Amino acid sequence: MAQIDWETLAGRVENAPSLLRLWDALEDYAQACRDVGCTEAECGLDLRRLPTYGGEWTGEYLFPIRDDGITIRSHDETHMLLDRERAEPRYVVVPRSAYNL
Numbered sequence: 650m651a652q653i654d655w656e657t658l659a660g661r662v663e664n665a666p667s668l669l670r671l672w673d674a675l676e677d678y679a680q681a682c683r684d685v686g687c688t689e690a691e692c693g694l695d696l697r698r699l700p701t702y703g704g705e706w707t708g709e710y711l712f713p714i715r716d717d718g719i720t721i722r723s724h725d726e727t728h729m730l731l732d733r734e735r736a737e738p739r740y741v742v743v744p745r746s747a748y749n750l
Contacts, residue, residue: 668725
């Protein structure tokens with residue numbers, strides 16, 4: 650099994666140039682974590698510090714939007730990256746209008 654380069658994977662997440670590239674990089678990081686049996690936080694990625702890509706936002710964006718474990722992790726002007734902790738796929742990009750935000 651190949652050695653996982655956590656620094657490179659984290660760098661792709663932290664330096665993603667757009668919300669869609671962030672989503673791709675986060676999926677790669679999450680898969681590497683699953684491969685070794687740890688969570689993203691245990692592998693060293695702080696999901697509370699993901700980059701954002703514009704658009705007006707009032708208040709804190711890292712908040713559960715419902716009681717079912719869905720958390721907004723990032724956003725751009727028209728979409729949000731959601732963390733659906735108890736669903737597959739875990740990370741999804743949805744229009745802000747889906748939650749009236």
